[in-house]
Amino acid sequence: MKLNVVILCVLFTLSQQAASPEKCVCELNHSQRVFPHDKLQAAESNVTYCNSRITPQKTKELESLLLGLERRLEQLHKDMSILEAEDDGQLYGVLSLYIIENEMVEIKQLVDKLNSTTLGHKHLTADTLLQLDDLNKEMDDLQTFDSMGVVKARVRIKHLTANIDICRATVNSTVAPTQPSYGTCPYGHLLNVTGPRVYTAGEYPGSYPFGAWGRDPKPDAGKRNWYWMVILTSSNIYAHYVRFYSSLSALIIGVSTPGNVLIHSSNPTTNTIQGPNVVLYGEALYYNCYNKDAVCRFNLTSKAVTTLQLPKGTRYNSKANFCWLEDCYSYTDLDLATDESGVWVIYTTTQDFGNLVLSKVEMGQEMMLGQTWHTSVYKKSATNTFMACGILYATRFVSKSIEEIFYSFDTATGKESFNLGIFINKMSSNIQSLNYSPVDQMLHAYSDSKLVSYKVLFG
Template sequence: MVLLINMGVKFGFFLTLSLASADRDARGEARVAKRCYCDLQMSDGPFPHMQLEQLYLISQNCSLKLNKQQFNEPLEITAYVEQKLNNLVQRINEFEKEYDGELYSIISYRIIEIEIAELNELLNQLQEKCWRNNDERTYLDTQAQNITNKVDELEKYDRLKVIQEHRKNTILKRSLTSCQNALLVTPTPYVTTQPGSCSFGRLKAVSYPRSSMLNHFGTSYPYGSWGKDPLPAPGKEDQHWLVVLTSSNRFGTKIRVYSSYSKLLTKGAFKDISFQTYNPQGPGGVMYGDAYYYNCYNLDKLCRFDMTTQNVISATLPFAGFNDKFPYCTLASCYVYTDMDLATDENGLWVLYSTTFNFGNLVVSRLNTTDLSLLESWNTTLFKRSASNAFLVCGVVYATRYVSPEIEEIFYMFDTTSGVERYDLKIQFRKVLPGIQYMNYNPQDKKLYVYSDAYVISYSLTFE
């Protein structure tokens, strides 16, 4: 006997029940129990699980590609281009305002030319990345459309909500796996960064001079310092300053301030602020947080000159040599009164000096900008007179030495984080003039500001 039940209208399949009679022997004495058989036949055919798994893998690959950093790079480059373009427009506007009927300086045109070249290079990079990403996006759009079409086809088989339940199960499995992994994970041990590294890499090279001009007081003032405040007060973001030492190359009497870099280049409007007490000694002063820090004249002290109130505070630098006891030197001569060298970087304000306790070797100290107390100090093995100058980047001291009238070399580094010292850097850069009396790194624009035999010069630093 076969019982056929047709339920295809509601569920889309046929259910066939069959009852098999028991076999009897010839005598009719023995009987075998009856058995029922259920035969389920899908009207649409078996559900294509393999296709569903393949679609799942394809979608995962698409997600991984969509998460690539390359799709964010054009946005970052575009933002950088906009920033540089705004700076260039502002600079050109300032030049136009200051134009007095005479020719602009060659340096002014050269700076604009360099910035336009940098913009063109960035635009080429942006165009290349956009082309590459458009190809990738077209491929992903095609894949997404294919997946959509195949899912639509699979919905024909989904009378029993297979795909919907499969998605729920996938989400549950993913949540369970994440929870288990979080419980079993071992905390990653702290890894010390490679000595001499910043968050943006290690110092690799120094550019050719980005700008170069004679200071506004003339060649009679070979010693001095200049730069830009890395922590400016509101309204002074583009302010630049210049301090020259008197004919004795020993002390300064005033700070000349320019409201913008273009004012400095074109010898535009400026403001002179005179020191009433504690004149600065040597070319090692820096501007930081709207205050000028320097070695107090004829004293083993540091001074802080507030640019707004013009008040001065001072504090003794313990055991520090001064008055030409531990200056920077070349093989032929020394740079006078360079015993105390102030410096700035991403970590704040520093002073580089030497003491008899450290046998004339370089001492590095980080300063409290309010009261000039020492926050931390490190003794190095670098004999200070063997270096011609020094600066800091990310808590790493870099020292230079004289190679030739045209070449200076960064040969030494000391990492205050790890205590690692190296004497084999060999990072050479070209000079405008033989002597370098002052250099300081500005973490805001990552430039090196140099005063060289009466010329003010800037360099860009490259990191890897």
């Protein structure tokens, strides 16, 4: 009886195993270590965090504080001189003392903020260096795990994904426009304007309040360091020559070795200069022709003048000036500007109801009006315009010591911005003309007969 039971149990076991012949269990012994994806993600997060903390804004913040401190110290020195002049031997001017006391408090606040900012940047640098050391160690450690090429595979996948996106964009894109794009800038967007870097009364201190100065972005050989200046010598409206200086030092001390290049012996007359908005590009002077709604080009070599007629309805002869609340700058209907790509003209027409119009001046034996953009900013709400990397910038009067770059128009995208909030510290109440120099990324301002330049910061 017992024997029968054993045989039945064995048969039952065999039948159970034979019922699932397709099932198989394998044991895998892997000699490689498991790749630590969590460590790689942590390293990528740390890199992103470092990039977010170390930004150009940190440098901009320090430079702004230093500039503010410099200006306050200069003002304190002036006020101290006034206070000394008020000394009658026993008493000082009480009002001046209050002013100086307030200035000292503001200077102390600036110094405290500068110290705290510098200390914060020092700690940030130290922390970042430690994090970089840790990241280097972690990456070295991660490389030992990458025997199966996980990181390389991720890089390849990212490249493939980017290529797929490019292909999709190419397939879905429309035909490229025949007109060139002027908005490409190797420096990035305009972030700030610092300075002044140059501040001089020039060759004619206190005389000729209207004019312009700057550098040729495309000079002839041997003239890379030259500067030019145009002063309105007749009624603060007209000029008939351009004056050259062989270096910045010569400009500051007022020694013009090359001297004047005359457009005409009479002033004013046909095709001489009207208004302060003048630029030099490629050994040619561009300006508003006398008594015309047109751009004149004076070739410095041949002494020939060619003209470019602007569209019908263009305002001229001081009918569409740059303005601020209390005053306007006479005969600023047309503004000429240069940047990395060439020459531009900014104006307004009756069809645009006083809004700024921007056109590219296409150069050749005969000038032509190239692509044109219509903006939403009212001409008389601005005090100046300039171009940088295909972007139009407009300024407005804030106070006698501050001018604001408040507006931009990107010719590549058509995007407008009305709240840039970039401030220029003025050395005089008015800026009659403003030219950007792509040679050294400087803004050259002609300000109540003074020559002032500012450094443009991109990023």
